[in-house]
Amino acid sequence: MKRLALGILGSGKGSNCRAILENIRSGVLPAEVPVVISDVFDAPILDIAREFSVPNAYLPPGNFRTRLEPQVEMELVQMLRAAAVELVVLAGFMRVLKSPMLGAFQQRILNIHPSLLPKFPGLEAWKQALAAGDKVTGCTVHYVDEKIDHGDIIAQREVAILPNDTPESLHARIQLVEHELYPEVIARLCRERAS
Ligand code: GRF
Numbered sequence: 001m002k003r004l005a006l007g008i009l010g011s012g013k014g015s016n017c018r019a020i021l022e023n024i025r026s027g028v029l030p031a032e033v034p035v036v037i038s039d040v041f042d043a044p045i046l047d048i049a050r051e052f053s054v055p056n057a058y059l060p061p062g063n064f065r066t067r068l069e070p071q072v073e074m075e076l077v078q079m080l081r082a083a084a085v086e087l088v089v090l091a092g093f094m095r096v097l098k099s100p101m102l103g104a105f106q107q108r109i110l111n112i113h114p115s116l117l118p119k120f121p122g123l124e125a126w127k128q129a130l131a132a133g134d135k136v137t138g139c140t141v142h143y144v145d146e147k148i149d150h151g152d153i154i155a156q157r158e159v160a161i162l163p164n165d166t167p168e169s170l171h172a173r174i175q176l177v178e179h180e181l182y183p184e185v186i187a188r189l190c191r192e193r194a195s
Contacts, residue, residue: 004031004190007085009076009093010038014045016091016112019179020186021052029183030190034083037076039068039095055083066096073100080105087189091182096148107152109144112182114174116140116156121149126171135161137170139178141185154189157181 008017017036023029036049039061049056059076062069068076077100080088088101090111097109115125117140122128129137138158145151159174 001030001190001194004193005084005086006031006033006089006186007080007083008033008036008089008091010036010045010091011040011043011094012045012092014043014048014091015175016178016182017045018048020089020091020183021048021054023183023187025052029187031186034085035079037079045091061095067098068095070098070100073098077101077104087186089186090144097144102144102146107143110154110186111142111144111149112178113140113142113149114171114178116158117142117149117153126174127167129161130165130167130170137161137174139174139181141182155181155185
């Protein structure tokens with residue numbers, strides 16, 4: 001099967017990136033990762049890319065706090081195109097993407113969010129679910145559009161909220177589910193593309 005070329009973008013820990021790379025290495029996920037890019041110079045996600053011998057780059061984001069400067073976002077498009085990326089995978093990328101990226105990769109940018117969207121978009125969604133007194137939360141893989149944590153939902157998986165959960169324990173359990181769901185969804189998209 002043809003391998004789908006993924007460009008992974010992240011700002012932090014990179015545990016979802018690791019899960020994707022492990023699934024590729026074990027042969028479960030028919031994809032390849034020609035590039036991992038971070039807007040944070042010393043983000044652990046870049047160390048994970050190096051550990052897996054994946055080309056990686058730090059992209060200085062410019063002076064804006066929540067998005068990339070427009071010329072930087074154009075540079076990002078060029079980097080992804082130069083690496084022949086077919087699907088952009090956001091894995092803890094903490095900046096909102098705007099028209100250069102959304103136009104260049106229409107319905108080809110995925111995100112994973114730690115709640116059952118449309119519930120609890122935004123930061124620390126697991127804390128929002130706890131504060132709401134919900135019994136169930138989960139995670140969502142969706143296409144990225146111009147709104148935050150919005151766009152067509154591809155898949156969701158539930159996680160029970162336990163009576164003695166702390167924000168940390170709940171977040172950790174959601175992440176374990178993310179590490180299964182994200183590679184599964186990407187594998188499904190690879191198979192759909194191939195057929
Ligand atoms: C994940 O929990 C994801 O839901 C959110 O950012 C987090 C990234 O974690 N969008 P990691 O860097 O993959 O460990």
